[in-house]
Amino acid sequence: MLSNSSKYAVKAVLFLALHSSEENKIVVKDIAAPINVPLAYIAKLLQELSKENIISSTRGPKGGFYLSDSNKEQPVINILKIIDGEKRLTSCMLSLEKCNEEKPCPLHNILSSSRQTILKSLQEKTINELALDIEKGNSFLPL
Amino acid sequence: MLSNSSKYAVKAVLFLALHSSEENKIVVKDIAAPINVPLAYIAKLLQELSKENIISSTRGPKGGFYLSDSNKEQPVINILKIIDGEKRLTSCMLSLEKCNEEKPCPLHNILSSSRQTILKSLQEKTINELALDIEKGNSFLPL
DNA sequence: TCTTAAATATGATTTTTATCATGAAATATT
DNA sequence: AATATTTCATGATAAAAATCATATTTAAGA
Numbered sequence: 001m002l003s004n005s006s007k008y009a010v011k012a013v014l015f016l017a018l019h020s021s022e023e024n025k026i027v028v029k030d031i032a033a034p035i036n037v038p039l040a041y042i043a044k045l046l047q048e049l050s051k052e053n054i055i056s057s058t059r060g061p062k063g064g065f066y067l068s069d070s071n072k073e074q075p076v077i078n079i080l081k082i083i084d085g086e087k088r089l090t091s092c093m094l095s096l097e098k099c100n101e102e103k104p105c106p107l108h109n110i111l112s113s114s115r116q117t118i119l120k121s122l123q124e125k126t127i128n129e130l131a132l133d134i135e136k137g138n139s140f141l142p143l
Numbered sequence: 144m145l146s147n148s149s150k151y152a153v154k155a156v157l158f159l160a161l162h163s164s165e166e167n168k169i170v171v172k173d174i175a176a177p178i179n180v181p182l183a184y185i186a187k188l189l190q191e192l193s194k195e196n197i198i199s200s201t202r203g204p205k206g207g208f209y210l211s212d213s214n215k216e217q218p219v220i221n222i223l224k225i226i227d228g229e230k231r232l233t234s235c236m237l238s239l240e241k242c243n244e245e246k247p248c249p250l251h252n253i254l255s256s257s258r259q260t261i262l263k264s265l266q267e268k269t270i271n272e273l274a275l276d277i278e279k280g281n282s283f284l285p286l
Numbered sequence: 287t288c289t290t291a292a293a294t295a296t297g298a299t300t301t302t303t304a305t306c307a308t309g310a311a312a313t314a315t316t
Numbered sequence: 317a318a319t320a321t322t323t324c325a326t327g328a329t330a331a332a333a334a335t336c337a338t339a340t341t342t343a344a345g346a
Contacts, residue, residue: 001144004334007237014249027292040336047294059293060343076250094150096284106157106273106282107219110264114257121253130249139249141239147304170322183306190324202323203313 006083009045011035013079014141016055016067017131025064045083052082076130077122089119149226152188154178156222157284159198159210160274168207188226195225219273220265232262
């Protein structure tokens with residue numbers, strides 16, 4: 001459902017949500033290490049996210065990546081849309097082009113409602129809310 | 144969530160459920176064409192499924208693939224377990240090894256229950272039941 | 287204005303997944 | 317027994333995804 005890249009991206013953004021701010025930018029190297037993702041690889045993903053305004057960055061000395069307040073209010077699904085694309089999230093489980101509510105594929109009725117629920121959650125939950133869950137100890141981000 | 148291979152496998156098995164029986168075996172070529180999957184590729188998948196007793200086959204003239212009655216009573220998830228492996232179906236959405244009910248990752252609580260529901264459905268629904276859905280016109284299998 | 291520290295852009299390499307090809311083994315028919 | 321038809325086993329190739337490398341641009345500070 002999620003690509004490797006998306007998972008890495010979520011981890012990185014969450015890390016920024018927890019540890020960065022406009023006044024406290026973080027260098028790629030210091031993001032890659034704690035979230036345990038290859039530096040050059042996460043660098044590329046961060047670039048994409050930055051270009052699409054999911055996260056913020058400034059270059060040069062004292063530069064780095066960070067999350068502005070408005071960045072933090074975005075729904076989690078925005079990350080996935082950029083990295084994996086809309087299609088991957090919503091396409092039929094059997095990849096049948098012609099599958100839809102009127103002409104459902106055999107798996108459609110079984111999976112559809114759970115799928116909807118998942119998407120709705122990802123739509124509603126903001127990056128900031130996820131970060132708060134971690135801070136409150138309701139969830140964890142090991143390795 | 145599902146690999147390409149798994150999707151192909153489900154389509155093939157469903158096709159067999161609808162059109163084959165012990166007395167009416169079907170040759171690979173006549174499976175590949177209607178489900179629109181490359182012949183040599185589906186052949187390999189069918190071999191795997193056959194070896195693991197998800198489907199049945201006999202070789203030589205008049206041979207082919209088919210579903211025995213007991214094959215048809217298996218849950219759909221068996222196909223996915225063979226082709227994708229158990230791990231792919233159940234692993235944490237962020238691929239965090241340490242994620243579990245006690246120490247949930249940030250996405251865990253959001254997604255876990257829907258995920259469970261999906262797995263339960265795939266566990267309970269048999270191949271035969273899916274086929275019946277199609278026969279009744281409750282679902283379709285285009286291309 | 288020069289140097290340095292950072293992101294950015296681009297592309298190369300590696301690994302994984304998907305696809306294709308071929309020969310060996312098995313069985314039914316003659 | 318010989319032959320033809322089919323699955324089965326194995327491995328080769330191609331495509332896509334993941335990972336790595338490098339040169340360019342930007343901004344801060346001396």
